[in-house]
Amino acid sequence: MGTQLVQAVVDGVLTGGVYALMAAGLTLIFGVLDIINIAQGIFVVLGAYLSYVLWSDLGIDPFLGLLITIPTLFFVGVGVEWAFIRRLGERDRVTMSILVTYAVSLILEGILDNAFGTNVFQLRPSYESSSFFVFGFYLQQIYVYGFVLAVVLLAAIYALLYRSRFGASVRASLQDRTAAQLIGVNVRRVSTITFGIGTAVTAAGGMVFGVTNAFSANSGADLISRLLSIVILGGLGSIGGAMGAAVLMLVLEDIVATVWSPVWSPVVYFAALLIVLSIRPVGLFGRTAARAQ
Amino acid sequence: MRMRRATDGGGAAVHVRSAVARAGIAGALVAGTVLAAWSGTSGAAQAHHKKKLGSPVVVGASLSLSGDFSTDGQAFDRGYHLWQAWQNAHGGLLGHKIVLKILSDKSTPTQAATNYNTLISSDHAKLTIGPFSSLLTVPSAKAAHRHGYALVEGAGGAPAVFKTGLNNVFDVSYPVATGLKPFCEWVASMPKGTRPKTVAYATVTTIFEATQFPIAKRILGKAGVRTVYTKTFPTETTDFTPIASGVVGSHATIVILGDTAVSTVSSFMSSFEAAHFNPKAIIATSGPDQGAAFLSAVGTANAIGVMVEGGWYPGFASKSSHALVQRYVKKYGGTASGVNADVAEAFSVGEVLTQAVKATHGFTNQKIIHYLHSNKTFSSVQGPVKFDKAGENVKGLNFAFQWLTKTGTPTFAQVLPTTAKGSVTPLYPKPSWGS
Numbered sequence: 039m040g041t042q043l044v045q046a047v048v049d050g051v052l053t054g055g056v057y058a059l060m061a062a063g064l065t066l067i068f069g070v071l072d073i074i075n076i077a078q079g080i081f082v083v084l085g086a087y088l089s090y091v092l093w094s095d096l097g098i099d100p101f102l103g104l105l106i107t108i109p110t111l112f113f114v115g116v117g118v119e120w121a122f123i124r125r126l127g128e129r130d131r132v133t134m135s136i137l138v139t140y141a142v143s144l145i146l147e148g149i150l151d152n153a154f155g156t157n158v159f160q161l162r163p164s165y166e167s168s169s170f171f172v173f174g175f176y177l178q179q180i181y182v183y184g185f186v187l188a189v190v191l192l193a194a195i196y197a198l199l200y201r202s203r204f205g206a207s208v209r210a211s212l213q214d215r216t217a218a219q220l221i222g223v224n225v226r227r228v229s230t231i232t233f234g235i236g237t238a239v240t241a242a243g244g245m246v247f248g249v250t251n252a253f254s255a256n257s258g259a260d261l262i263s264r265l266l267s268i269v270i271l272g273g274l275g276s277i278g279g280a281m282g283a284a285v286l287m288l289v290l291e292d293i294v295a296t297v298w299s300p301v302w303s304p305v306v307y308f309a310a311l312l313i314v315l316s317i318r319p320v321g322l323f324g325r326t327a328a329r330a331q
Numbered sequence: 332m333r334m335r336r337a338t339d340g341g342g343a344a345v346h347v348r349s350a351v352a353r354a355g356i357a358g359a360l361v362a363g364t365v366l367a368a369w370s371g372t373s374g375a376a377q378a379h380h381k382k383k384l385g386s387p388v389v390v391g392a393s394l395s396l397s398g399d400f401s402t403d404g405q406a407f408d409r410g411y412h413l414w415q416a417w418q419n420a421h422g423g424l425l426g427h428k429i430v431l432k433i434l435s436d437k438s439t440p441t442q443a444a445t446n447y448n449t450l451i452s453s454d455h456a457k458l459t460i461g462p463f464s465s466l467l468t469v470p471s472a473k474a475a476h477r478h479g480y481a482l483v484e485g486a487g488g489a490p491a492v493f494k495t496g497l498n499n500v501f502d503v504s505y506p507v508a509t510g511l512k513p514f515c516e517w518v519a520s521m522p523k524g525t526r527p528k529t530v531a532y533a534t535v536t537t538i539f540e541a542t543q544f545p546i547a548k549r550i551l552g553k554a555g556v557r558t559v560y561t562k563t564f565p566t567e568t569t570d571f572t573p574i575a576s577g578v579v580g581s582h583a584t585i586v587i588l589g590d591t592a593v594s595t596v597s598s599f600m601s602s603f604e605a606a607h608f609n610p611k612a613i614i615a616t617s618g619p620d621q622g623a624a625f626l627s628a629v630g631t632a633n634a635i636g637v638m639v640e641g642g643w644y645p646g647f648a649s650k651s652s653h654a655l656v657q658r659y660v661k662k663y664g665g666t667a668s669g670v671n672a673d674v675a676e677a678f679s680v681g682e683v684l685t686q687a688v689k690a691t692h693g694f695t696n697q698k699i700i701h702y703l704h705s706n707k708t709f710s711s712v713q714g715p716v717k718f719d720k721a722g723e724n725v726k727g728l729n730f731a732f733q734w735l736t737k738t739g740t741p742t743f744a745q746v747l748p749t750t751a752k753g754s755v756t757p758l759y760p761k762p763s764w765g766s
Contacts (some may be wrong), residue, residue: 042580049572147397156402157624158593160601167604167764176579178605250601251569252594252628256401260569288570295573300564301536303573 050289055185060243063236069275079258085244115237279323391450398438410677465489485676505727534589575602636761
């Protein structure tokens with residue numbers, strides 16, 4: 039049992055990194071735009087499909103393919119923000135954002151369903167089923183690479199937010215949109231670029247998701263509920279919180295699945311979420327904490 | 332009369348000419364008769380095919396064209412459309428053209444029930460046929476029952492469907508509870524020296540856990556195959572790593588997976604491969620039977636040796652089944668191996684419904700229900716169909732299938748029961764991943 043517990047913790051940490059990649063964009067978008075992006079799940083799936091097409095049709099390694107898929111999804115995000123999000127008024131913005139982004143997710147799902155059919159796909163590079171054997175444990179290579187990628191990308195976003203002029207504009211918009219406008223920040227442009235960045239990061243998450251899971255256009259529906267819970271637990275708007283919450287969620291679920299039963303994994307996780315929120319409503323690294331950074 | 336030679340004077344010449352003339356006339360008559368018969372037949376056939384079918388009869392169904400069951404739902408859609416085309420080319424239903432009205436239920440039970448209400452009340456469907464999965468069949472059967480409609484279906488085989496007390500639901504496929512029996516009985520029949528020692532079970536918390544697994548555990552337990560791991564997980568699970576790790580850690584000789592999705596089986600197989608875990612046999616209750624969808628998810632090399640329970644496969648030993656496969660490939664492309672078992676299940680639904688309509692000479696649902704309960708045996712591409720009081724097919728054939736190869740290209744073959752017509756020798760032990 040001890041060995042299995044350690045395996046569960048290790049698996050949870052590595053898988054948590056993958057989920058952090060998928061959730062990071064969601065928390066960034068909410069932090070700056072006050073938008074709950076229900077389409078995040080389908081963006082992950084879109085990233086998976088793009089990586090799959092590059093890999094299967096052009097033989098491009100999935101990680102190398104990120105050089106194409108990340109900019110592509112950036113522009114997809116910019117397009118979605120311009121076409122749908124920008125039209126939302128300030129009144130009932132959060133509520134309307136749920137409806138609008140849900141509609142976007144349905145449209146995208148329909149397009150992908152028509153384009154690719156209902157077959158499930160999975161990227162199968164050579165390292166997909168390979169593993170590192172470390173101290174008696176098998177660590178799937180793709181999860182290790184995915185975790186490293188998550189750390190690198192999230193660090194890059196952190197550096198962008200806290201070490202750049204643009205990042206200062208983003209944080210100003212995050213704290214107070216009106217005040218930011220008054221001091222000359224082009225809030226509209228910041229919002230568009232932030233939505234684009236949030237979607238672009240999802241390309242990486244989608245790629246890893248596509249290597250570790252067989253996916254179809256419907257796969258986004260199961261994902262979005264988990265991603266939302268991660269960003270709420272971590273604190274809406276906190277990049278570090280998304281990482282911490284994702285790792286915590288997956289470790290907790292894996293331990294419960296191993297020691298007790300997988301049926302209870304989501305129950306225990308959501309119970310923990312409720313406990314955290316009742317003590318700290320803004321989440322582990324909620325917006326107050328994020329703004330203080 | 333013996334013919335005289337032509338050189339035998341004028342009289343002989345007349346005889347020869349007469350003989351030739353008679354032969355010529357006879358030949359012309361024969362040719363004319365043949366021609367007349369052929370043109371008459373083809374004319375009749377053309378007239379038959381061109382014969383205008385009567386007013387359309389609407390047959391309604393709710394299918395999962397999106398959502399979790401969309402792969403199966405869309406396969407069912409194709410099966411129903413193939414039946415529609417086939418039956419309309421053979422006189423329709425009592426001379427009426429079949430019009431299929433299919434509504435999407437997004438794989439949700441409430442939408443399925445709503446759809447049947449809509450189909451019957453608003454769309455005026457005369458007949459209804461079933462959705463995909465037991466989960467959707469129960470509410471659909473209830474909705475149809477409220478309107479007094481029969482619901483012939485092909486994918487609702489869980490005990491829950493037949494415990495509703497409804498008399499209007501008829502499942503043309505084999506009873507789900509018996510699904511793993513061929514595999515378990517085969518394992519139990521192995522000589523003690525080669526018989527697997529341990530087994531691991533991992534299943535979704537659905538009908539498979541409730542129905543098939545207790546029977547499997549009983550058969551294997553009696554044969555001395557020890558259960559070393561057993562876990563159930565919710566259908567919403569997206570991370571199978573801890574469960575797969577548990578199976579790996581159990582070092583089980585054989586693995587039994589209960590699931591409804593290709594993606595689930597694929598996730599387990601990936602984890603097993605990464606951990607260099609090579610059980611001697613793996614069988615899933617669903618997933619590997621989805622032809623091209625399964626192969627594209629797991630890769631052709633990894634598919635070899637994986638088993639799945641089922642009632643039909645593209646190579647099923649029946650003329651009508653072969654014809655169905657050919658029609659499918661002609662219309663939708665791909666290869667015979669890639670034809671999903673759901674297509675045959677859906678087509679069988681249409682076949683049985685047709686037989687009931689013909690026998691009752693009409694579209695009165697109460698008569699159809701009564702007739703389907705009359706202990707008659709019906710024919711289908713899946714084999715014989717006979718319903719008990721609850722609507723289960725007591726003559727349903729179920730087998731175990733396995734992906735095999737001789738040339739590198741995987742083929743889907745019937746392997747169990749070993750004594751069943753059409754079974755080939757199962758591959759045991761399963762080769763290592765990717766080999």
